[in-house]
Amino acid sequence: MRPIIGMTTYVMPASWGVWRDLPTTLIPYDYTAAVTEAGGRVVLLPPDDLDTDVLRMLDGLVVSGGPDIGPELYGAEPGPHTVTHPDRDAAEMPLLRAALDRDLPVLGVCRGMQLLVAASGGTLHQHLPDVLGHERHRVAPGVYSDHDAVFTPGSRIAGLMGADVTINCFHHQGVSDPGTLTVTGRAEDGLPEAVEDPERRFVLGVQWHPEVRRDRRLFGALVGAAAERI
Template structure:
């Protein structure tokens, strides 16, 4: 049987057919397609902060991208450009903390990497242009930034990526302190692009969007770790 991979989802207004701006539980199709192409069975998880029991039936977890995290999760006050979804934050922080306790394989994508970091006691930069002085990580609405990352030799991400250093990203926040996680990749401007926990079965966070190209290296590694 294919391993069951949960993917955290959004609740957003959506329009299709005769329905307009209907609150909808959704996820970009690239996420389940990437899981499926890597051999997993994708299940979308709408925000639910009642409990984390769904982890009992999952073999692995993808923490998908999305809006900013509530700075209260890492002991900070919100800055003017920070926009969060408290319901999703409450549900996902509980989910990832329990997943880490269970040693469930986890892949964090963009916001998901930031969520992993906060769960590990880290903190975020709330608006990167104020820190880095440029907009290269989110050049325009709906346009991915393209640049290269450098990976730590011997790390999991270095083994997965090989000589391919190009990444596609879209974010205005980033990791300031990785907490108990290890930073194993950085952009040319020094921003953390990858975090890992070498003491667990599979915990990997990437600041870019591997689902955009349905990267079978990263999703395949998650599925492999979730098998058996």
């Protein structure tokens, strides 16, 4: 029996066939394929802020990438470059907190890592060029930039990544304070790129996009942790 992995999604206008600009629940196929290839079964989770009961049927959770999280989630006012989707915030924050309370295995990707930081009492830089003085973490619309990360020896992410430490980034916000999480990976400029909670079964956030490469190291680790619950 394959572990059931819930995955948060967007609601965006989309077009296909004869249909144009219909509000659509969607997620890039690489996300679902990465979980499937790692041995899991995906259930898509549209934004739903009514309850978190779906967690009773899940073995793990992927909090996917997307737009900026609302700065009110970490006690800040929105800056001029911050673009949010409040429907996702309203649905995903309670879902994530409930998953953490249940010790459900969680993988946060890009926005998902940032939401994980906010849920853990941390804060974000809202526009990295203002802090770092460069735009190498988001070089152009729809273009990933490659970096060689440095991982903390003995950490979960170091064990998973091994000798291949190249990561692919597309983000203009980043972690300022990780809260109760532990930073276990950084880019060459020192920006946190991975966070973990070593006290929990499996809680990992990565600022890059492992789904694009269908990285079995990360998604396989999530599915493996989820399988232990079955």
